[in-house]
Every structure is written in structure tokens, then in C-alpha cells.
Amino acid sequence: MSEKVYDVTAEWSSRAYIDDAKYLEMYAASLKDPVAFWGEQGKRIHWFTPYTKVKNTSFDPHNVSIKWYEDGVTNVSYNCLDRHLATRGDQVAIIWEGDNPNEDRKITYRELYEEVCRFANVLKARGVKKGDRVTIYLPMIPEAAYAMLACARIGAVHSVVFGGFSPDSLAGRIEDAGSTVVVTADEGLRGGRKVPLKLNADAAADRAGGVESMIVVRRTGGSVPMRSGRDVYYDEVAKNMPAECAPAEMNAEDPLFILYTSGSTGKPKGVLHTTGGYLVYAAMTHQYVFDYHDGDIYWCTADVGWVTGHSYIVYGPLANGATTLMFEGVPNYPTIGRFWEVIDKHKVNIFYTAPTAIRSLMQAGEEPVKKTSRASLRLLGSVGEPINPEAWEWYHRVVGDDRCPIVDTWWQTETGGILITPLPGATKLKPGSATRPFFGVVPEVVDANGQVLDGACEGNLVLADSWPGQMRTVYGDHDRFVQTYFSTYAGKYFTGDGCRRDADGFYWITGRVDDVINVSGHRMGTAEVESALVAHPKVSEAAVVGYPHDIKGQGIYAYVTLMSGIEPSEELRKELVNWVRKEIGPIASPDLIQFAPGLPKTRSGKIMRRILRKIAEDEFGNLGDTSTLADPGVVDDLIGNRQNRR
Ligand code: ATP
Ligand code: MG
Numbered sequence: 001m002s003e004k005v006y007d008v009t010a011e012w013s014s015r016a017y018i019d020d021a022k023y024l025e026m027y028a029a030s031l032k033d034p035v036a037f038w039g040e041q042g043k044r045i046h047w048f049t050p051y052t053k054v055k056n057t058s059f060d061p062h063n064v065s066i067k068w069y070e071d072g073v074t075n076v077s078y079n080c081l082d083r084h085l086a087t088r089g090d091q092v093a094i095i096w097e098g099d100n101p102n103e104d105r106k107i108t109y110r111e112l113y114e115e116v117c118r119f120a121n122v123l124k125a126r127g128v129k130k131g132d133r134v135t136i137y138l139p140m141i142p143e144a145a146y147a148m149l150a151c152a153r154i155g156a157v158h159s160v161v162f163g164g165f166s167p168d169s170l171a172g173r174i175e176d177a178g179s180t181v182v183v184t185a186d187e188g189l190r191g192g193r194k195v196p197l198k199l200n201a202d203a204a205a206d207r208a209g210g211v212e213s214m215i216v217v218r219r220t221g222g223s224v225p226m227r228s229g230r231d232v233y234y235d236e237v238a239k240n241m242p243a244e245c246a247p248a249e250m251n252a253e254d255p256l257f258i259l260y261t262s263g264s265t266g267k268p269k270g271v272l273h274t275t276g277g278y279l280v281y282a283a284m285t286h287q288y289v290f291d292y293h294d295g296d297i298y299w300c301t302a303d304v305g306w307v308t309g310h311s312y313i314v315y316g317p318l319a320n321g322a323t324t325l326m327f328e329g330v331p332n333y334p335t336i337g338r339f340w341e342v343i344d345k346h347k348v349n350i351f352y353t354a355p356t357a358i359r360s361l362m363q364a365g366e367e368p369v370k371k372t373s374r375a376s377l378r379l380l381g382s383v384g385e386p387i388n389p390e391a392w393e394w395y396h397r398v399v400g401d402d403r404c405p406i407v408d409t410w411w412q413t414e415t416g417g418i419l420i421t422p423l424p425g426a427t428k429l430k431p432g433s434a435t436r437p438f439f440g441v442v443p444e445v446v447d448a449n450g451q452v453l454d455g456a457c458e459g460n461l462v463l464a465d466s467w468p469g470q471m472r473t474v475y476g477d478h479d480r481f482v483q484t485y486f487s488t489y490a491g492k493y494f495t496g497d498g499c500r501r502d503a504d505g506f507y508w509i510t511g512r513v514d515d516v517i518n519v520s521g522h523r524m525g526t527a528e529v530e531s532a533l534v535a536h537p538k539v540s541e542a543a544v545v546g547y548p549h550d551i552k553g554q555g556i557y558a559y560v561t562l563m564s565g566i567e568p569s570e571e572l573r574k575e576l577v578n579w580v581r582k583e584i585g586p587i588a589s590p591d592l593i594q595f596a597p598g599l600p601k602t603r604s605g606k607i608m609r610r611i612l613r614k615i616a617e618d619e620f621g622n623l624g625d626t627s628t629l630a631d632p633g634v635v636d637d638l639i640g641n642r643q644n645r646r
Contacts, residue, residue, distance in 0.1 A: 004389075006396075006429040012405060016291045016425020023426040023436075030440040037440060038468060042069050042280050045319060046083050048249055049073035051276070057466035059493060061486045064478075067253055068277030068468040075247035076256055076279050077120075077153035080318035081113040082247065089113075092323045095297070096142050097342055099189040099329035104345075107142055109321070112149075114243035115142070119150035121241040122234065126213045128181055130155030130248055133258065135179040137170055137201055139163045139188030140328040143217045143234070144304045145314050147183045152256060152275075155248035159258040159270075162305025163188050163195060164603045167203035169627045174208040176270055177258050177475065182211055183234075185219040191333035198224040252276025258475045259307055261413045262602045263628035265496065265514060265610060269484065270475035271307075271413045278416050279319055281469030285417040285438060286316030289407055290350045290379060291424050297376070299325035300352040301339070306604050307413040308383055311469075312352060316417070331357050337368035340399070344372050351399075352381035352409075356605035358391045358399075363540045363564055366398050374401065379424055381407045385606055386509050388531040392431035410434035410509050412495065414485070416469030419443070420507050432531065433508045440467045445501050450489045453501075458523070460513050461499040462492040498525050515609050517546035517554050522587050526609065529590070532583040533558060536576060538566045543599050543607045544590070547616040547645060555591035557616040557643070559599060568595035592616075592643040598634040600626075611635065615642055 013019040018026070030037040039054040051072030058065050084091075089110040096105040107115070128134060134156050138144040144160070151158040159177045161170050174182065182205060188195035198216055202225065205211035214231045216224070226233070256275045260268035286292060298317055302308035304326075317324035325346060331339050339361070343351060361369075380400050382392070387408055396406055406429060410420040419441045420434040427435050437443050442464040445453045453459050470493070474481040488494040498510040510516070510525025517524050526544045533542035541561040549555030560576065562568060573593050581589040600608045614623050620639045626632055 004431055006405070008405075008425060008428055012425045016423065018288055018423045018426045020426045023423055026439055027437070031442065034440060034465070038068070038280075041284055042072070042276070044283055045074060045079045045276070045279055047072045047074045051252060055466070059466070059486055059491050061482055061490055064482050064486050066466050066470055066472050068466075069252040069280070072252040072276050073249050074252065074276055074279075075153065075250050076275055076315065077116060077149045078247040079279060080149060080315065081109065081116060084109045084321045085113060088321050091321070093318060094142055094145060095323060095325045095346055097325060097327045097329070097346065099192065099333065101334065101338075101341070105142065112146075115146045116149040116153060117243050117245040118238050118241045119143070119146045120153040120245040122215065122237050123150055123156060123181070124154060124245075125237065125241070126181060126215065126232075128154065128156050131157065131255070132181065133157045133159055133177040133179040135170075135174050135177060135182045136160045137163060137182060137184045137197060138217065139185055139190070139195065139197065139219060140303060140326055141185070141217065141219055142326065143185070145326065148257075148304070148310075148314055153245060153247050155250055155254065157255045157257055159260075160305050160310070161260070162303055162603055163197060164190075164305075164630070166627065167200045167207065170200060170204035171207035172627070173260055174204055174211065178210070180210055180212045181215070182213070183215045183217070185217040186224045187220040187222045189220060189328060191330040194220060194222065202227070250275045253472070257310065259310060259413055262306070262604045262606055263625060264602055264606050264608055265512060267625050268628065269480065270477075271471045272473050272475045273416050273469075274472050277468030277470070279315060281417040281467060282311040282316035283319035285469075286312060286322070287320055288423055289409060289418050289421050289438070290352070290381065292317070292320055292322055292350065294321070296349045297323050297325065297347055298350045299327070299343070299346070299348045301327060301331075301357065302352075302354070302383075303604075307416070311417050331361060335368065336361065336364045337372060340369050340372035340374055343374055343377060347376040349376055350379045350381070351377060352383065354384040354605055355382055355387040355391055356385065356601065358382070358387070358395050359534070359541055362391060362394050369398050374399065377404050379407065380404045381409060383409045383411070384604065386511060386527040387432060388527070388534045389431040390531065390535040396431070405429060408432075408434045410507070414471045415467075416471065419463070419467070430506060433502070433506045435506050437507075443507060444492065445499060446489055446492070456501060456503045458500040458510070459498070461495045461497045461507070461509070462489050463495065464492055500525070512609070515545070517544070517556065519546070519554050519556060519587055520552045524588060528584060529556060529558065529580060529588050532580045532588070533560060533576060535583065536579050538563055538572065539576070540564075541599060543609060543612050545609050545613040545616050547613070549591065556588065557592045557594070557612075558590040559594050559596045559612055559638070561596055561599060592645070594638070594641060594643045596634075596638055596641070598631065598637070600634050600638070601630045602628050603630050605630070612638070615639055618642075618645065
């Protein structure tokens with residue numbers, strides 16, 4: 001496929017913190033002497049007791065151990081709140097935009113400080129102590145941020161569970177984390193519909209056992225059962241609490257939170273992040289990747305239930321004294337133009353969303369976007385999946401009016417922060433490429449035998465050295481941590497993703513390694529075939545998997561969702577096969593195409609190819625863990641309409 005390049009504009013290279021020369025200089029310095037580099041960067045947060053040791057990390061599979069700033073003492077909530085009071089007490093910290101467009105709120109740093117202290121005092125009064133795990137099951141309301149920061153303030157470890165998860169999924173996470181305290185709301189509101197959070201939490205608590213205290217935030221005011229002795233309404237217990245609470249002294253390596261991965265590849269993992277290194281890394285990447293300057297209005301559309309919400313709605317932005325927008329609703333309510341309307345309403349400068357949202361909004365055409373101004377926008381971002389070049393171009397041209405660079409940020413729950421990404425003042429852009437490593441990040445491409453490949457190449461993506469935001473362990477299961485990430489390629493962190501490096505040294509994530517297909521000896525990333533399909537004007541989404549094929553080893557099975565108003569037909573099937581043949585080559589032409597009204601996605605919007613693979617392989621009796629599916633109903637339709645393999 002043709003490779004387009006967008007150069008950094010003169011305006012961007014002069015306004016940004018980092019231009020290309022500075023990137024190259026700092027990147028080289030970060031590799032040459034990581035201790036000096038990260039020792040300096042660590043100073044961007046406040047330490048009650050400064051660290052003397054910067055880095056102590058080992059990827060040796062017999063002794064995996066990751067420690068950063070290990071003798072430093074600090075507190076994450078102090079860094080996000082107290083530190084800013086003198087200079088920005090009256091500045092807006094959080095802009096909250098409700099599901100209903102008539103509801104919004106602005107919370108200053110001083111107000112946020114007081115709310116967090118009050119919340120911390122409530123937790124203490126409910127018996128929560130340093131090291132205890134608190135499960136947070138809330139909608140996207142400011143109290144979600146208060147609760148997270150309140151845990152950080154007193155040294156409790158939060159485990160945020162996305163409010164869209166079922167009682168079963170919540171129960172599994174409460175149990176795994178051993179939480180005795182759950183924070184929830186009466187009901188959530190999404191797209192005008194109520195979500196029965198308290199009822200779900202009750203069912204989950206019954207299933208998990210061990211929940212001694214439930215703190216219920218009133219969101220809708222709907223009546224919900226309250227269990228006496230266990231449940232309290234937050235407002236009732238908070239109103240008498242002081243708005244002061246001393247921050248706990250936390251060691252840099254004390255746990256900050258547990259967060260379960262999306263479950264795209266299997267059973268979710270309880271990823272554990274700690275205090276000092278995580279915050280330094282989240283703050284630094286937020287500043288440089290989004291080129292955040294004082295006064296900017298920044299909006300990340302993720303849910304706080306995902307790592308993106310942790311690092312780039314709450315911790316990174318607040319550590320930097322930013323104004324961060326938190327959105328309760330969904331992209332298509334009450335109108336399909338909601339994102340763009342919110343951008344105009346709050347004069348958003350930096351907008352960070354996911355390819356799944358972009359692809360679904362593309363389906364509605366340009367008109368809903370173009371009737372808004374979006375003049376405040378300066379920078380766009382993408383995260384969560386490879387972004388198809390077609391979607392990238394649309395985002396750039398239609399949303400950004402050809403004016404805003406796009407940072408395509410590759411990272412994982414495990415990495416704590418962004419690892420491969422353009423910097424808007426430094427990096428030229430290639431649609432579909434996450435481009436270059438961030439400071440201190442050492443990506444390598446290896447073949448199946450672990451041989452490190454040079455120059456332009458394609459293989460599996462590993463990281464050769466640690467960075468401060470890296471996860472420290474799988475909660476309660478260090479062996480699984482070692483097994484999953486350090487046993488495949490000894491001495492390296494294995495990402496599970498495939499990637500290609502081009503002649504400019506740019507990285508292209510080709511999808512998960514499990515999703516790579518091998519057709520007649522040619523290895524292909526699913527992302528490439530999917531991008532070709534999505535580039536067809538009648539296709540809105542596509543997912544490609546391999547299935548056993550007598551002659552080719554693997555055949556290509558494509559699930560295709562059409563643009564609204566387009567009818568499936570045999571002609572269209574042939575047209576799509578020919579299209580892919582022309583775009584990539586005969587080797588990539590799909591053997592089977594199934595038209596699917598919907599694809600199985602995780603709650604975070606990612607396509608679960610492992611389920612599609614099972615259906616393509618006729619093994620739909622054994623689909624594995626489907627608890628993180630957004631809409632389990634689509635699976636039946638897919639099974640019912642599967643294509644015959646012969
Ligand atoms: P699980 O690990 O449970 O299967 P998951 O990998 O989907 O779930 P996350 O940590 O939320 O959980 O997602 C990280 C993965 O998302 C990456 O490993 C990569 O596959 C994909 N990803 C994220 N950002 C990008 C990006 N910009 N380009 C390509 N892929 C991306
Ligand atoms: Mg993963």
C-alpha cells in the first residue's frame with residue numbers, strides 16, 4: 001500500500017517542547033546513561049525523601065525484578081493536588097461533561113483537593129488502611145477520580161472495574177484482588193440509559209464474598225436496596241468529614257493500583273503498578289506526547305476503567321497541573337456529532353480517542369463533523385488498536401481539517417504509559433505507524449527463534465530494557481508475570497504484539513502475535529488485510545483470522561461489516577476479494593468472507609479475534625472466556641452465518 005508522509009510543520013517544531021534534534025539528543029542520552037537520564041526526570045515530581053537509587057531492574061527469567069527510585073518516599077495524590085494549590089488553586093482541574101449535554105461541572109484544584117481529602121477520610125472511617133485493596137465500580141463521574149486519588153492519599157490500592165462489566169466479571173475481580181471495600185453508585189447513565197450499578201455490585205459481592213463495606217455515590221437518585229451494616233451513601237458519610245487529610249508517606253515501590261487487562265487474548269491479568277516510577281512516566285509522557293502547555297484543554301475519551309483513563313485522564317494530567325475533561329457519555333448520544341459538539345463547547349485543544357470510535361463515526365459520514373467548528377483543536381491522538389490508514393486519513397482530514405498532527409500511541413496496560421509514538425514537534429507522520437520509541441524505550445524486533453533482526457524487518461516486538469512505568473507483577477501470581485512476559489525471549493519483555501520496522505526505523509504494529517497468519521509460508525499481520533478491506537468505500541469494519549487450509553496451511557477468513565445502507569451480495573464479495581488482491585497482492589486475498597452486522601468486541605472496543613478464529617475453525621463449542629465481551633449476542637449471529645470452509 002502507498003506510504004504517505006506528513007512532515008512536521010515549522011509551527012509545530014517551534015512551539016513544541018521537543019523538536020527532532022532534541023528528540024534525537026534526548027533519546028540517545030536516555031539509552032547511553034539511563035540512570036542519569038531517569039535520575040533527572042524523577043525530579044519532575046515531589047519527593048518527601050529523595051531517592052538515591054534510580055534503577056534496579058532485571059529481566060532475567062530466573063529473577064525478574066523491577067524497581068525504580070526504590071528508596072524515595074512520595075505520595076501520588078500530594079503530587080496531583082497539594083503541590084498545585086499555591087499556584088493553581090483556582091484553575092480548573094477537571095471539566096466534567098455529563099451524559100446529558102445540559103449537565104456539566106468544573107472542579108478547581110482546590111475543590112478537587114478538598115473532595116479527595118473528604119473521600120480519603122470516608123475510606124479511613126470505613127476501616128481502609130495502607131495496602132488494602134479497594135474496588136471502584138463507578139460511572140464516569142468526578143467521584144471516580146476522587147476515589148482513586150483518595151486511595152492513593154492513604155496508601156490503599158485501587159482496582160477500578162469498568163462500569164459496563166457484568167456482576168460476574170466484577171465478582172472475579174473483587175475476588176482476585178481480595179477487596180473488602182467496594183465503591184459504587186446507585187445507577188450509571190450512558191446514552192440516556194440507566195445502568196444498575198448498585199444491583200450489579202450487590203450480585204457481585206454475593207458471588208465473591210468478603211465484601212464488608214460498600215460506599216454508594218448517588219448519581220441518579222434512583223432507589224436501590226441498601227444492606228444495613230454494610231452499605232452507606234457517600235454523601236451522608238462525607239458531609240461531616242474534614243476537608244483535610246495528611247498524605248501517607250509511600251515508598252516509590254509501594255503498590256498504587258491493580259488493573260485488569262481487556263481480556264482480548266484470554267483471562268484478564270491483574271496488572272500491578274507502583275507509585276514513583278509510574279507517576280514520573282505518566283506525567284512525562286503526558287507532557288511530551290501531547291505537548292501539554294499551561295492553559296490547554298485536554299480531553300481523553302477513554303473510561304477510567306482502562307489504563308488509558310488512569311494514566312491520561314487522571315494521573316498524568318493532574319500531576320502536570322493540567323485541565324482534563326472527563327466525559328460520562330457515549331460518542332453517539334444524543335447525536336452522532338457529540339464528540340465534536342463537546343470539543344466546541346469546552347474549546348478542547350488536545351483530543352485523544354480510539355480507532356474503534358473513529359471507525360464507527362466515519363460510518364455517519366462527514367456532515368456531522370463538518371457542521372461543528374473544531375477551531376480550538378490542535379492535536380489528535382489514537383490508542384488501543386492499530387489505526388487503519390483509511391481511518392487515520394479521515395481523522396486527519398475531516399476531524400482535524402488537515403491541520404492537526406495525530407499521535408498514534410502504542411502501549412499496554414502493562415507498560416503504564418505510552419512507549420512508541422510520534423512527538424508532534426519532532427516526528428514526521430505515516431498513517432498507520434506508531435513511529436518511534438519514547439525516551440528510554442528500547443524496542444527490538446525478533447524472529448521466532450529470538451534472533452534480533454536489524455534494519456527494515458518484520459517479527460515480534462520485545463523491549464530490551466525497563467522503563468519507570470513498567471508493571472511490577474501480576475497481582476498474586478508472580479509466576480504468571482514471569483511466564484507471560486519474560487519466558488518467551490530470555491532477558492527481554494515480550495509484548496505479545498507483532499511489528500514491522502521500516503527503513504526509517506519507524507515501527508508499525510501489525511497486531512497481536514497470536515493473530516499473525518501464515519498463508520503458503522507468507523507471514524501476514526491481520527491489520528494489513530483488515531486495513532485493505534476498510535479502505536473499500538462500502539466497508540466500515542473488518543476482522544481477519546486464519547483457519548486450517550489443506551493446501552495453503554492457513555486460509556484467510558474475513559468478517560466484514562458494511563457501511564450503513566449497503567446490502568451484502570455475491571458481487572460485493574467478489575469485488576472485495578479483487579480489491580484486496582489489488583491493494584496487497586494475490587497472497588492476501590480472502591478465501592472466505594462473512595458479512596457480519598456486528599463484530600465481537602471487548603468492553604474497551606477491541607475486536608476479539610480469538611473468538612472469530614474459533615468460529616472460523618468450526619470450534620464454536622469452546623469459545624473461552626467471553627466475560628469481557630461488550631455484546632455477547634453478536635456471537636450467535638456469527639455462528640449462525642458462518643461460511644462453509646469447503
Ligand atoms: P489482554 O492483554 O487481556 O489480551 P489487551 O491486550 O487488549 O488485553 P490492553 O493492555 O488494553 O489489553 O491493550 C494493549 C494492546 O492494544 C497492545 O498490546 C496492542 O495489541 C494494542 N494497541 C494499543 N495501542 C495500539 C496502537 N497505537 N497501535 C497498535 N496496537 C495498539
Ligand atoms: Mg495485552
